[in-house]
Amino acid sequence: MSVIVNTDQKKLQKKAKILCEALPYMKKYAGETFVIKYGGNAMIDDELSRQFAEDVVLLKQVGINPIVVHGGGPQIGKMLDRLQLESRFIDGLRVTDEQTVEVAEMVLCGSINKSIVADINAAGGKAIGLSGKDSNLVIAKKRESTIDLGFVGEPEAVNPDILNSSVEAGMIPVIAPIAAGKNGETFNINADTMAGCIAGAIQARRLFLLTDVEGVLNEEKELLTDLVESEVKTLITNGTIAGGMIPKVTTCLDALKGGSNAASIIDGRVMHAILLEIFTERGAGTLIRLTEDD
Ligand SMILES: Nc1ncnc2c1ncn2[C@@H]1O[C@H](COP(=O)(O)OP(=O)(O)O)[C@@H](O)[C@H]1O
Ligand SMILES: CC(=O)N[C@@H](CCC(=O)OP(=O)(O)O)C(=O)O
Secondary structure (H helix, E strand, O other): OOOOOHHHHHHHHHHHHHHHHHHHHHHHHOOOEEEEEEOHHHOOOHHHHHHHHHHHHHHHHOOOEEEEEEOOHHHHHHHHHHOOOOOOEEOOEEOEOHHHHHHHHHHHHHHHHHHHHHHHHHOOOOEEEEEOOHHHOEEEEEOOOOOOOEOEEEEEEEOOHHHHHHHHOOOEEEEEOEEEEOOOOEEEOOHHHHHHHHHHHOOOOEEEEEEOOOOOEOOOOOEOOEEEHHHHHHHHHOOOOOOOHHHHHHHHHHHHHHOOOEEEEEEOOOOOHHHHHHHOOOOOOEEEEOOOOO
């Protein structure tokens, strides 16, 4: 025979209260599509990866349609090191020659994509691994820049049919940021850029970028909880926003202009970061909007 002691009951009541608090958000977001960008730096340990997968499956279970776009910059870097090839970045983008694009495709579409798919499936979901190449999901073109970045691409067109049919079939798409150009060449796309353009093209209700910092930080390293477009531009110009944070904030602005309702940069090192962001009144990261009135 088992008994429930008072402290157990209090713990259970606390759990029930948390579930009730999440109810209005579940209702508000049921049927909506969320694009979640899972950065290579946020995949820092197995337990966090397992919890990320559980969060994604929970979203699907409560009627939200999550679409995961992943990165893997540090993992590409490690493989390049092993092959004694150099990693070089300009404004957060990897300079990508022919050998580098081969390695990027192998790492992103191979080990990383499949391990996220496996984690989501192990958590009870039905994940399908894709890249921009599958069913012409994303057609890329060379990214023009003052310094030649090689095979770095940017999305030119998005054909979301494969996403719509996968979601309708109850699947969770997991997308690697690799795409083909019109002539069949392979392009390496920054994963934030890939996530933002997909979010815009399918008019995702929300875009989340999970990374390895609390959000956008000011010069004193304090978290900026809300930013509008003009503030983002000033922070880039004065160098406060630099490196890998540049493609993140510009991606958020592009997704908002494309039709997403809100874009947030959040700390992927925090357990259940997505659930906290979606199902509590004020998430922990930086919320980006176009203007104060949005
Ligand atoms: N103002 C800023 N606030 C926060 N992080 C910043 C800022 N400027 C530059 N960064 C850098 O951006 C990094 C996140 O980008 P990145 O390394 O590309 O992450 P991910 O792999 O998650 O895409 C942070 O770890 C930090 O070093
Ligand atoms: C062009 C470009 O920079 N592509 C990235 C793609 C992976 C990525 O963006 O990964 P994170 O999100 O983990 O940084 C790269 O080669 O690192």
